[in-house]
Amino acid sequence: AQSVAQPEDQVNVAEGNPLTVKCTYSVSGNPYLFWYVQYPNRGLQFLLKYITGDNLVKGSYGFEAEFNKSQTSFHLKKPSALVSDSALYFCAVRQGYSSASKIIFGSGTRLSIRP
């Protein structure tokens, strides 16, 4: 069965420092990996995805993620954190190319950026 793990409930970073939010996955076949962000009282917003190709994918708001097949990881990164990046971040995996396939979410990591 496919699954996603986010080992950290919370990540605290000072503004201007680099940030990493960790994610590992387990899926048979080719993974389709996503990061979503949830701001308070808002829905889930798409940040970026990995389908195939370059292992380093760039997304919205300066975020990027590195796909590592050997470590089955898809960590979210940003070179310089902003206070406005504070939110709940979800890693997710979709098994299969079809949009009918469900998305499996991780438990979420709360990112807190201090000024």
Add this chain to the structure above:
Amino acid sequence: EPEVTQTPSHQVTQMGQEVILRCVPISNHLYFYWYRQILGQKVEFLVSFYNNEISEKSEIFDDQFSVERPDGSNFTLKIRSTKLEDSAMYFCASSPQSGSFRGQFFGPGTRLTVL
């Protein structure tokens, strides 16, 4: 950018009552989904819907749940007889076509509170 909308934003109901959560997916999208997030827990897939029928459903989506696309714009989730454990945030999502590279577009959610 077009958005998925959901109404109401918050629904309070008594145990045993029926509720209908409403969603308006993005207009040219073909695939529709419901997810839920119990407070403090991960986002869980409930059901996917395509071509006027259910494509996939999770074990959570039992006989108490049903989905419908009554017209060209709305997508509804009905819970026939609510239980306390149905209290959660319910997210609707839509996707434009098979193999969408943007993943799914999520609405802001409806918070359901069952008393």
